[in-house]
Every structure is written in structure tokens, then in C-alpha cells.
Amino acid sequence: MNRLIACCSLLAVAATLSAQTPAPKPPPKSPPATESVTIAGKAITITYSSPGVKGREGHIFTKDGQIGKDPTYPVWRAGANNATKLHTDADFKIGALAVPKGDYTLYVDISDPDAWVLVVNTQTGQWGTVYDKTKDLGRVKMTMTKPMATVENLKYTLTALGGTTGKLTLEWEDHSASVLLAVH
Secondary structure (H helix, E strand, O other): OHHHHHHHHHHHHHHHHHHHOOOOOOOOOOOEEEEEEEEOOEEEEEEEEOOEOOOOOOOOOOOOOOHHHOOOOOEEOOOOOEOEEEEEOOOEEEOOEEEOOEEEEEEEEOOOOOOOEEEEEOOOOOEOOOOOHHHEEEEEEOEEEOOOOOEEEEEEEEEEEEOOEEEEEEEEEOEEEEEEEEEO
């Protein structure tokens, strides 16, 4: 009889413990990502969330497309979820724009979906659809190309080109935009 009570008690405890174990969370729809490069001994880092095309090809960058639903359109958070973060350990230039070392938020003006303009904003820590134009440090035209194939998940690439120069590239869907970097 004691064995039966002990077995039933153990079974009840095991059932209670297994019922309390939460189900694993599904992966985020727009997973977090970080891209870094060291140029002339100084780090530059971009932290963002990477949305997927998910069958919306041709319906992302148009006024009536996915990004057109954002309240900041035609300025886009250049990622998903929280605003895209830029951190630099050095004073540097993005194109002709001087960027002092520190923390910033990146946006992209896609008024013309085939001629993007990178926006460097001094406001930090906000949700991606919170944009204050008065906090813009400046804007830089990006060089546009077409990727060889559809880029399913938004991707930033920072590349050291040698010496004090580098390149920032942003790719998603059938768009690729880049701009040169130069560390002082």
C-alpha cells in the first residue's frame, strides 16, 4: 500500500512539473542581427532586426506596399521592431557626412524606391516607427544596384576596404544600396 501511495505521489509530481514547463517560444519573425567592422583600429557596429520578404516581393517598397503602412513613410526604419542602431568608436564619414563617434539611429528615405537616401539621426533608443526629422544629423545618397537573387532577409554588411576606408551595404528583396565610409 505504501508503494502504491509513493508511486501515485511521484506520478502526480511528475505530471505537475511537466505541465508547468512552458512551450518553447517560436523564433522571432524578424530576428535580431548585428554587423560590425574594424577600420583603422576602430569599431563600427549596426544592430537591427531582420525582416523577411515572406512572399511580398514587389510589394515592400511601393507607397501602397508593406513599408508604406509605416507612419514615418517614406522614411523607413531600415529594419524591423526597434530602430536600427549605429555605434561608432571613431569620428568617421558616411559619404560626405561627418559622423562624430557615438550612438545614432539609421533610417532610409525611400521616396524614390530606386534611389535611397541614408538618414543618420541623433535620437536613440526609440521604436522603429518613431522618427523625429529635427534630430537628423544628415542624409547621404546611396549607390543602388540589384542583387543577383532576391534577398529574403534584410541584411547589413560592413566591409573594410583597406586603410581608413570601408563600405556599408543594405540589401533586401531586389534592392541593394551602399555608401562609402572613411574613418578619421
